[in-house]
Amino acid sequence: MKKAFLILAAILLATAVSAQNHEKNILGVRAGLNLSSYSISESGVSLSTDSRASFHVAVVDQILLCNRLPFYLETGLAFSSRGGKVSGVSFRPSYLQIPVLVNYHFNIKDIVTIQPFAGLYYGFGIGGKVKAGGEKGDIFGDEGGLKRSDLGVRLGAGVVWNRIYFGLGYDIGCLDLVKDNDSEGKMRNNCFSISVGYNF
Numbered sequence: 001m002k003k004a005f006l007i008l009a010a011i012l013l014a015t016a017v018s019a020q021n022h023e024k025n026i027l028g029v030r031a032g033l034n035l036s037s038y039s040i041s042e043s044g045v046s047l048s049t050d051s052r053a054s055f056h057v058a059v060v061d062q063i064l065l066c067n068r069l070p071f072y073l074e075t076g077l078a079f080s081s082r083g084g085k086v087s088g089v090s091f092r093p094s095y096l097q098i099p100v101l102v103n104y105h106f107n108i109k110d111i112v113t114i115q116p117f118a119g120l121y122y123g124f125g126i127g128g129k130v131k132a133g134g135e136k137g138d139i140f141g142d143e144g145g146l147k148r149s150d151l152g153v154r155l156g157a158g159v160v161w162n163r164i165y166f167g168l169g170y171d172i173g174c175l176d177l178v179k180d181n182d183s184e185g186k187m188r189n190n191c192f193s194i195s196v197g198y199n200f
Helices: 002-021
Strands: 025-042 045-048 052-064 071-081 084-086 089-104 106-108 112-132 135-138 149-161 164-173 186-199
Touching: 025 071, 025 084, 025 164, 052 089, 052 186, 071 112, 089 149, 149 186
Parallel strands: none
Antiparallel strands: 025 045, 025 052, 025 186, 052 071, 071 089, 084 089, 089 112, 106 112, 112 135, 112 149, 149 164, 164 186
């Protein structure tokens, strides 16, 4: 009985020490490559546009949600260039994005941390062009054909080594982006991203 009590006390002590080691707040910077496209669906038929390669930069903040577990809320602010190509028309919108994600830190021998994440993002279109046949026009605003607001699901994982961050993510847009759309057709954002960064 005494031995079992000592083992239980050791486990509780180890848990308490581990809880004290979780960082309360982690600030970081990210930058990387976007491979974005549009998913178009109408009358039960769906297709994806050709991908467009672009970039993103971001500042992120991870806030500890549980003292006993490395469970974090992640948010921040990002600039993200996106778009796609279809039938000779190139879409090149740029967004300011705010993510609301949750992630868990799996610590491997205090050297590497694996951080799967999931959540939502909101994007506000701040500019961009649509190009067709040598002609260019604004993609948002009174003359543009796309709505400024974008909302979607974000999934992925990051790896941290010596505070250097490597990440893969995928965004699945949930909103129809076409302005004043009277048809049943929908156009949504999709984006695969590769990120590198640093946690302070």
